[in-house]
Amino acid sequence: SDCLQSSDLTRTDFLVDTDYFMAVAVLSAQRSKDPNTQVGACLVNQDNKIVGTGHNCMPNDCEGKLPWNREGAKLDTKYIYVCHAELNAIVNASANADVKGCTMYVTLFPCNECTKLIIQAGLKEVVYLCDKYHKTPETKASKKMLDMAGILEYERFDSIKSDKNISVRCAWEENFFYSEKNHKLPSKHRVHNDVMGNSQTNSQILPLTAAAHLHHGKPPPALQVKIEQQDR
Numbered sequence: 348s349d350c351l352q353s354s355d356l357t358r359t360d361f362l363v364d365t366d367y368f369m370a371v372a373v374l375s376a377q378r379s380k381d382p383n384t385q386v387g388a389c390l391v392n393q394d395n396k397i398v399g400t401g402h403n404c405m406p407n408d409c410e411g412k413l414p415w416n417r418e419g420a421k422l423d424t425k426y427i428y429v430c431h432a433e434l435n436a437i438v439n440a441s442a443n444a445d446v447k448g449c450t451m452y453v454t455l456f457p458c459n460e461c462t463k464l465i466i467q468a469g470l471k472e473v474v475y476l477c478d479k480y481h482k483t484p485e486t487k488a489s490k491k492m493l494d495m496a497g498i499l500e501y502e503r504f505d506s507i508k509s510d511k512n513i514s515v516r517c518a519w520e521e522n523f524f525y526s527e528k529n530h531k532l533p534s535k536h537r538v539h540n541d542v543m544g545n546s547q548t549n550s551q552i553l554p555l556t557a558a559a560h561l562h563h564g565k566p567p568p569a570l571q572v573k574i575e576q577q578d579r
């Protein structure tokens with residue numbers, strides 16, 4: 348009966364591992380200085396331990412000296428300089444750990460360059476949150492390579508696995524409500540487009556829990572996944 352009593356006291360609304368790892372990726376994304384898209388990655392080994400995190404940033408000692416522009420001559424845009432979140436997570440982890448067999452939790456589907464790195468580093472799984480560039484050749488190439496590599500599985504972060512997963516997804520998607528387009532609408536009519544492109548209204552969204560705590564109950568700072576930027 349002692350056993351029963353102690354099990355009665357067990358918390359049931361704890362943060363499950365997958366939610367925690369994605370929440371760490373979401374939090375890492377917020378370290379990014381990219382004004383348009385913040386990406387975070389969290390690398391987890393086979394013992395379920397975090398071995399590295401990363402966000403998109405300029406190379407060491409170049410921060411503040413290189414442009415964050417999206418448009419213009421190639422040398423004047425961020426694209427040619429920025430270190431992607433996945434690269435940073437792998438490099439950060441590699442200093443102290445073996446990344447082979449790790450799972451990457453990442454807020455944005457990896458681009459083709461990151462996918463090459465992910466495959467060559469021997470990662471076994473990619474769990475992603477947002478696939479806003481799914482129509483681009485880069486993302487299509489990524490999926491092609493991941494499929495070919497076989498050893499890798501990739502799956503979208505799934506709100507079905509646990510209730511908490513939903514809250515982490517909402518944290519990301521919440522920024523839709525703060526996009527200029529939606530902001531002008533009365534709260535319950537604001538359109539919510541989830542990462543798969545399904546639309547819902549605000550009233551259908553479950554309340555933020557885990558992620559809201561990360562943000563001290565306030566909506567998360569804009570993660571800038573804007574509907575109008577889905578097609579590049």
Ligand SMILES: O=c1ccn([C@H]2C[C@H](O)[C@@H](COP(=O)(O)O)O2)c(=O)[nH]1
Nearest residue numbers: 381383384386403429431432457458
């Ligand atoms: O797999 C990826 C793809 C992109 N990023 C980074 C690189 C840039 O800083 C942004 C993308 O900027 P947009 O303005 O949305 O084009 O995301 C990454 O870290 N990992």
